[in-house]
Amino acid sequence: MKIQEQIEYTTADSIVKELVRAGVKVAFGVVSIHNMPIYDAILREGSIKLICSRGESGAVNMADGYARATGKLGVVITSTGTGAGNAAGSLVEAWAAGVPLLHLTGEVASPYYGTGRGYIHECKDQLSMMKGACKNAIHLKQPEQTAGVVRMAIEEALTAPTGPISLEIPIDLQSAIIEDFKLESIQDKENEKQFTAIIPEQLVVKIAEARRPVIWAGGGVISANASQELQDLAEILGAAVITSQSGKGSIPENHEQCIGHFAAYEATKEFLQNADLLISVGVRFRGNETSNWKVPVPEEHIAIDADLQAINRNYKATIGLVGDAKNILTALVQKLKEKNVIQKSSYIEEIISLRYQLRTQLRKTLGPYEQFLDGMRDILPHDTILVRDVTVQANVWGSRLFEIYEPRTSIHASGGGIGQGLPTAIGAQIGCLDKTVVLMAGDGGFMLNVGEMVTAAEENLPIIIVLFDDSGYGVLRNIQDAAYGRQVAVDLLSPNFVKLAESMHFDAVRIGCGDEFVSELKKAKESRKPSMIVVDMEAVGPMAKPFGGPPGAAEAFKPKKL
Structure with missing residues (x-):
């Protein structure tokens, strides 16, 4: 609801005007x-909801x-x-995950910027710190440029490769009186994406002739x-689909051709060695997901990505298609429909067998936690948003x-940092109030941002x-056990999490x-209230096989000559 506006139009008003223009609601x-x-x-404009976190x-x-x-900014x-x-x-973390995000931060008053005189909240080189993180x-230098600079920052955040953009505005410039004027963008960024990708005929033939794609x-x-275009391509080709951690959900994981997030498993490596074509779509090929790039890929590799720098960064491509994945896949699917693509039923059966083998192998390691996995999937709606902090159960079965x-x-957590799961889940729930949002977290990481439980309660989020x-x-x-045979700095005193949660207005149970x-999950x-279920892992008992971290993690930390 709008309140009475001030007479003067300021830099701050120009910032908010651009946010509203970009469709920002929160x-x-x-x-x-x-x-x-x-x-x-923001208060005076009235259309943007402010969420007050307990920490930056x-x-x-x-x-x-x-x-x-x-999918919004x-x-x-x-x-x-x-x-x-x-x-x-x-x-x-937002940079590692390629998340479109606008970070608005203050700066010291412009006369003191870079002087080192001790202006309150002064940082030696804040802009460089932000460049390293984003x-x-x-840096906004002139108030009159506000609309253009904010719009540029938003467009850069949303332009592939997407990512966070930090915009710092000196405090004296935020309240500077400026003229409200119209800034019209002639180019329509959305329409720029609406083109028909031209796929070379010889490439279509190459793909159509692959027997083990x-x-x-x-x-x-x-x-x-x-996602739909990806599934269409997989079904036309009869291809196996491996997903990265970030790619989970790009194809339904109950689809018979979906191998899933199992790229670094030995059975998948053997399968890839016998493949004759790889089509990668929007994949970063992260080190921890490829055994530090030791997962083999076929010599014939068609890489599709919106980022020019992604091509050949981690795995050599024989052909690179740079552009919007939806347009490229749409054109490719249409071309392949015109071809006589012959699927091998024996290959489909092999994919199904590998899919079953990988899941059966991993299930055998869970011990009592297999019931937790099955209970969650049986009880929770199909469109549940599952947020995973870095913890054993999330890594082993939550992500696979x-x-x-x-x-x-x-x-x-694409960047691997602990403790970010709770606030991330809160943001997801605010964006999708009608959905069920579940966070999997461990006690160690959870304490890093535990204060944000109050934010969830304040917003009455059913997380x-x-x-x-x-x-x-x-x-x-x-x-540490695998690398050194001993442990250090890993044992923590847990609070009474039930009492802690209840003090922050959560329903809680151990x-x-x-x-x-x-x-309790039911x-x-x-x-539909803020709820916490604390799993007493000592009472539940150990997994059938301890999780030793990503493949090769223990070996990497053993003493060795370089």
Whole structure:
């Protein structure tokens, strides 16, 4: 609801005008003396909902989760210096995941910028810090340029390769009186994407003639809204589909051709060695997902990506197709429909067999947690958004065996940082209020942003937290045991999480077996209230096989000559 507007039009008003023009409905942040004019302008304009986080790190993660779950621009507002520094780690995560995000931060008053005189909240070189954490960082120099600079920042965040853009505005410039004027963009960025991709005929023939094709689908498929086109391509070719962690949901994981997020498993490596064609779509080929690039790929590799620099960065491509994945796949599917593509039923059967083998192999390691996995998938709606912090259960089965059926319903920490799951889940829930959002987290990482539980309660979000409590850093324990045969700095004193959650207005319960978990998860899903289920891992018992981290993790830390 709009309130009475001030007479003068300021830089802050120009910022908000551009946010509204870009369709922004929600902004996250922490108010400060170095961003108050922006907050006041948002209040006066009246159409943007402000979410007040308990820390800048959490605010960025919320904007990140909102953007990943909705496909819209995430917006976060922080203070100068320490506030911007608190945001930096979470901005690195948004950069690693290619999340379109606008970070608005204050700066010291322009006469003192770069002087080192000790102006409150001063940072030696905030812009460089932000450039290191983001896709790009911009400093507003003149108030009259505000509309153009903000619009440029938004467009850069949304342009592939998408990523966070930080815009710093000195505090004196935020309240500067400027003229309100019309800034018309002649180029329509959306229509620029609406072109017909021209696929060379010889390439179509090459693809059609492949007998053992594999598609590797990454987050770029989801960013381009190209999931249906990807599935169409897979079905026409009879291809196996491997997904990256970010690509989960690009094809329904109950599809018989979906291998899933199992690229680094030995059975998948053997399968790839016998493939005659790889089509990668929007894949970064991250080190931890490819055994540090030791997963073999076919010599014939067609790479599709919107980022020119992605081609040949990690795996050599014989042909690179640069552009919007949806357009390229649409054109490719249409061309292949005109060809006589012969699928080999024996190859489809081999894909189905590999799919079953991988899942059966991993299930055997879960022990009592197999009931947790099956209970979650049976109880939760198909479109549940599963957010995973870095923890043993999330890494082992949350990221592989819990089936994802739709794009934007699987969110994880691409950069590998712990503790970002809770605020990310909050942002996802704010963006998708009608959906069920479930967070899988471990006690160690969870404590990093535990204060954001109050933010969830304040917004009355029906988020469900499944907290696996083993009083320590479980992943690191196992890696240290394998690498050194001993442990250090991994044991933690856990609080009474039930009392802690209840003090933050959550319904909470501690459980010690699978039957209790299933029962409490049903209650939490039906209540539509902020809920936490604390899993007492000592009471539940160990997994059948300890998780030793990503393939090769223990070996990497053993002493060796370089």
